[in-house]
Amino acid sequence: MKVFINKRIPEIGITMMEDAGLEVIIPENTNISQEEWLNYCKDANAILNVGQNKFDADFFEKFSNIKAIALYSVGFDHVDIKEANKRNIPVGNTPDVLSRATSDVAFLLMQSVARRASFYFQKVKDNNWGNFDPLSELGQELYGKTLGVFGLGRIGFEMAEKCKKAFEMNIIYHNRNRNEEAENELDAKYVSFDELVEQSDVLSIHANFKPEQSNLFDGPVFKKMKKNAIFINTARGGFHNQKDLYEALVSGEIWGAGLDVTNPEPMEENDPILKLSNVCVLPHIGSATVEARNGMARLAAENLIAFSKGEKMPHIANP
Numbered sequence: 001m002k003v004f005i006n007k008r009i010p011e012i013g014i015t016m017m018e019d020a021g022l023e024v025i026i027p028e029n030t031n032i033s034q035e036e037w038l039n040y041c042k043d044a045n046a047i048l049n050v051g052q053n054k055f056d057a058d059f060f061e062k063f064s065n066i067k068a069i070a071l072y073s074v075g076f077d078h079v080d081i082k083e084a085n086k087r088n089i090p091v092g093n094t095p096d097v098l099s100r101a102t103s104d105v106a107f108l109l110m111q112s113v114a115r116r117a118s119f120y121f122q123k124v125k126d127n128n129w130g131n132f133d134p135l136s137e138l139g140q141e142l143y144g145k146t147l148g149v150f151g152l153g154r155i156g157f158e159m160a161e162k163c164k165k166a167f168e169m170n171i172i173y174h175n176r177n178r179n180e181e182a183e184n185e186l187d188a189k190y191v192s193f194d195e196l197v198e199q200s201d202v203l204s205i206h207a208n209f210k211p212e213q214s215n216l217f218d219g220p221v222f223k224k225m226k227k228n229a230i231f232i233n234t235a236r237g238g239f240h241n242q243k244d245l246y247e248a249l250v251s252g253e254i255w256g257a258g259l260d261v262t263n264p265e266p267m268e269e270n271d272p273i274l275k276l277s278n279v280c281v282l283p284h285i286g287s288a289t290v291e292a293r294n295g296m297a298r299l300a301a302e303n304l305i306a307f308s309k310g311e312k313m314p315h316i317a318n319p
């Protein structure tokens with residue numbers, strides 16, 4: 001079986017596949033254009049995909065040679081799962097191994113925003129150290145505040161657990177399904193979407209993104225949030241309307257925002273949000289640790305090896 005990988009991944013994944021007899025094709029220069037990417041797809045039976053290349057009906061129609069896709073991500077919003085199902089194409093993903101790393105980033109952003117890290121870092125860079133001022137430029141503490149989790153799955157659980165342990169925060173959540181583990185272990189309380197928005201001091205998104213949720217967090221939603229609220233998005237930028245978020249931040253409707261994902265992504269260079277001192281933006285680095293990336297390589301390889309043996313992928317997005 002020929003597997004096309006569009007970028008180098010940690011060696012562990014490549015070795016596992018080669019040891020299992022799979023032929024692995026990786027372009028010399030992995031910064032390939034869309035056209036080159038499509039050319040490589042012609043020659044393979046399976047794809048290990050790094051990044052957000054789209055797998056839609058058109059793709060599946062053109063590349064009937066592709067029999068399996070292993071994503072190097074937990075998110076699969078760039079794959080038309082219905083179309084893959086129609087053609088019996090398994091789509092693997094990489095759950096769990098990046099939950100800790102991604103929730104660490106949500107936690108980092110929450111604290112950075114609460115303690116105004118971007119604002120103070122800019123002052124230091126501008127050689128404007130400032131004097132000790134008891135009254136102005138103060139942050140807020142998170143102890144005993146309310147964390148609202150939108151999408152309490154594996155990553156949301158890790159974030160809630162950290163917030164509970166570190167700051168004894170109250171956990172509320174909104175989800176498609178009730179999460180009994182979180183209710184029992186973290187005393188998390190299920191609330192409606194409106195209650196989540198209205199009651200959270202920190203609102204953190206951890207759901208899988210679906211197109212119908214595009215711009216779910218928009219002007220009217222930001223207006224309902226508390227004035228001291230911190231908005232955190234480490235899931236997908238499509239969840240929030242970035243212009244509305246900017247307005248909410250400028251007008252003081254919310255306290256601040258921490259984004260590891262933006263809308264659009266990559267972010268436009270002149271996006272006015274970058275000028276705001278109550279915002280901390282990172283370039284989609286949730287899973288960027290050695291441990292998580294090795295784990296992702298291992299899971300993606302396990303998926304393709306299982307497929308090559310005629311078995312079900314162990315980590316699958318379309319069971």
Ligand code: DGY
Binds near residue numbers: 072098235286287
């Ligand atoms: C994921 O795994 O979904 C990360 O967001 C990287 O795309």
